[in-house]
Amino acid sequence: MNGRPILTAEAMRTAEQAAIDGGTSVEQLMERAGAALAEAAYRFAGPMDVLILCGPGNNGGDGYVAARCLAARGVKVRIAVLAEPKSDPAKWARGQWTGEVEALTAETKAAPLVIDALFGTGLTRGLDEEVSQLLSELIHEASLSVACDLPSGIETDSGVLLNPLHDYDMTVAFGALKPAHLLHPAMHKCGRLVLADIGIDASVEWHEIALPELPVLNPGGHKYDRGLVHALAGTMPGAIALSAKAAARAGAVIHGFGLEPICARAPGGGGCGAGAARPPPCAGAEGCHPVNVLPSKRSCHPCAFSLAVRVLLLWPNTQTGQKSENAMSEA
Secondary structure, eight states: OEEEEBOOHHHHHHHHHHHHHTTOOHHHHHHHHHHHHHHHHHHHHOSOOEEEEEOSSHHHHHHHHHHHHHHHTTOOEEEEESSOOOSHHHHHHHHHOOSOOEEOSTTOOOOSEEEEESOOTTOOSOOOHHHHHHHHHHHHHSSEEEEESSOTTBOTTTOOBSSOOOOOSEEEEESSBOHHHHSTTTHHHHOEEEEEOOSOOOOOSOEEEOOOOOOOOOTTOOGGGGOEEEEEEOSOOHHHHHHHHHHHHTTOEEEEEEEOEEOTTSTTSSOGGGTSOOOOOOOOOTTOOOEESSTTOEEOTTOEEOOEEEEEOOOOOOOOOOOOOOSEEEO
């Protein structure tokens, strides 16, 4: 089952060019991206005062469009620019903005919401140290922060951090996710990840793994109609906790966690890990201290434990799940 599409920087440029060749102008793509950025930011933060940081390229052009759309909703918007626009589409977007523009300097004051539209995909080198430090300070001082396509200072295809980065609260990707959105260490800087449809064809082989479509639960049923899970674990219960959490989210009933003790001191030597025959359950060998975990279950310390998971999901025969399709989706 396919989830959201993933495109490299080059593949994204190819997809955008295909849309342009098909009759969509760069300005139309920029208008859609900026409007989607504004929509996502407004849904996320509400009518919060915003500072939009615009760079000289098309990412900055998206920021100018977002500023115009947010201002039309009554949001108080400030724009701070690193440099004047250099690309024609960015110049067009700048011309559509009728408000004031300030230079991005050490004197720039933060706002409750900061949108980073300095640089997006395709960046190959880090920001200047002064700009990087200033950006981090503004993001740190803001209550919420949003990145336009990618936080400034990330290599699109590898997820490498090209300069120190503060954590963002949300990133709005356009057309398709980029590898950096899902790769360490960049993915931990992006925050909530939203994908906006800007009208390009992102039919590719790389996709997220989508959530499974599970049958709708019978509202008239009882807990045993939804499946029964018994989790049996040892002293390192991380894996069993993940399994139980997944089963619970799927609607199954968690029967309980249990520890099945296998004494490492029992005859046979070394326990199961030493290649010897599996020793019998601990019966209170010297040095072991039984602890009640569940009724009729005991654990001992220090002992080696077996890890076993028995999962039984009994899905009712009901109608299939419903699927919703939105122009904007988020993780």
